[in-house]
């Protein structure tokens with residue numbers, strides 16, 4: 001059985017979305033997490049090494065970190081078609097967008113949010129102003145990161161953009177807005193929102 005370690009309205013909500021897209025059986029285990037305001041605490045039940053969410057347990061196999069969980073789940077259920085498998089020509093692009101999300105996009109967004117300058121040439125990521133043209137260019141050429149094909153990578157990117165849609169931190173882009181709307185219009189996203197509320 002798949003168990004998602006989850007806290008409502010956090011990065012783990014996206015994995016309810018992915019599990020709903022996959023249409024597989026899973027349970028949600030709500031855990032407490034440390035909050036920005038100092039409330040909360042690491043939950044001893046949570047297998048993530050820093051007590052963060054999401055984390056996943058697949059019959060004793062523990063997976064943590066969003067990009068790893070996305071890849072694990074799409075490889076685990078290849079017949080669901082939510083991530084290109086190893087021999088697929090789209091595999092390289094899929095891995096690249098997943099790694100780019102964790103290694104570049106999130107640090108870029110958090111740097112901007114925290115008003116921290118990104119040291120040029122030494123940080124492993126770049127400023128959000130350099131990231132967005134890459135993504136706009138990619139998404140102007142197809143509805144999804146892999147072109148016509150929706151994948152778990154779109155769950156990570158689309159929900160992030162939907163969250164930042166009204167934020168003054170992100171320059172307005174019709175391409176990004178339309179993409180975010182496309183991703184969150186999916187029925188699995190709506191089901192995930194309802195499940196998130198109940199967790």
Ligand SMILES: N[C@@H](CCC(=O)N[C@@H](CS)C(=O)NCC(=O)O)C(=O)O
Nearest residue numbers: 010011033034051052053054065066
């Ligand atoms: N790099 C992690 C980030 C996970 C993360 O920071 N999750 C937040 C909730 S959105 C959390 O658990 N915060 C509690 C803490 O930092 O202790 C991932 O992408 O999975």
